[in-house]
Amino acid sequence: MPNSEIKLVSWNVNGLRAVLKKDPGFEEIFRTLDADVFAIQETKLQDDQRARLGLEFDGYAQTWNFAERKGYSGTAVFSREEPSQVIRHIGCEVADDEGRMCALEFGKYWFVNVYTPNAQNELKRIDARLAWDARYRDFLCELAADKPVVTCGDYNVAHNEIDLKNPGPNRGNAGFSDEERESFGKLLDAGFVDTFRARHPDATGAYSWWSYRFNARKNNAGWRIDYFLVSERIADCVTSANIYPEVFGSDHCPVGLTIAL
Numbered sequence: 001m002p003n004s005e006i007k008l009v010s011w012n013v014n015g016l017r018a019v020l021k022k023d024p025g026f027e028e029i030f031r032t033l034d035a036d037v038f039a040i041q042e043t044k045l046q047d048d049q050r051a052r053l054g055l056e057f058d059g060y061a062q063t064w065n066f067a068e069r070k071g072y073s074g075t076a077v078f079s080r081e082e083p084s085q086v087i088r089h090i091g092c093e094v095a096d097d098e099g100r101m102c103a104l105e106f107g108k109y110w111f112v113n114v115y116t117p118n119a120q121n122e123l124k125r126i127d128a129r130l131a132w133d134a135r136y137r138d139f140l141c142e143l144a145a146d147k148p149v150v151t152c153g154d155y156n157v158a159h160n161e162i163d164l165k166n167p168g169p170n171r172g173n174a175g176f177s178d179e180e181r182e183s184f185g186k187l188l189d190a191g192f193v194d195t196f197r198a199r200h201p202d203a204t205g206a207y208s209w210w211s212y213r214f215n216a217r218k219n220n221a222g223w224r225i226d227y228f229l230v231s232e233r234i235a236d237c238v239t240s241a242n243i244y245p246e247v248f249g250s251d252h253c254p255v256g257l258t259i260a261l
Helices: 016-020 026-033 047-053 126-144 178-189 195-199 232-237
Strands: 005-012 037-041 061-065 075-079 085-087 101-105 110-115 149-154 192-194 226-231 238-243 255-260
Touching: 005 110, 005 149, 005 226, 016 026, 016 047, 037 110, 037 149, 061 101, 075 101, 075 110, 101 126, 110 126, 126 149, 126 178, 149 255, 178 192, 192 195, 192 232, 195 226, 195 238, 226 232, 226 255, 232 238, 232 255
Parallel strands: 005 037, 110 149
Antiparallel strands: 005 255, 037 075, 061 075, 085 101, 101 110, 149 226, 192 226, 238 255
């Protein structure tokens, strides 16, 4: 049976209700991008709020994970294939109640959507962040022992200097601290490939998040903190890795991957 190409999209929407009200709104963007799997982070919804939205897409299953705290975090996945299994917790005490992860088992692979905890100003949450990273890394490795993994989302870290506009002034800040960068490197070393950088090793100015201040997006003073990673054994199956900076509605833009599995 020949491999079939799958299109995947990930987007931190920074509040789904807000993006639904914009023009173009989430539903139009969703249909335009036409992904087989569409993952979102920072939904900022509770289950009752989601139900009231009445958000339905023909031909898509919906998988949600909600934070216990209202108006905070949250993840969701819309998939044309119905998952055979869903995991919403990784066994990490510092953030398992924040709706940060949806892992879906499909026929040929595991798909994992994540919204990584932010280390926050002055790195006041760095210990919790690193604890999450370590457990998440182990969790992905456990899944990868079963079948290949595709994982995406807002990892809240620019890995290398090429991944943000102003590395010098930001060194040591949340998202570009040595600790976070090293931790992300450990994830790659554990057997996962940063698909965008693998396909575009020298691409500069390729960012997925911009501050709302200082005309950052207009000046493309951004950071690449949203990723698609895949197990090394399927890295050669990747046919494209994209960023969609033309899509507005959030302080992040979507990122995408096509892969033949």
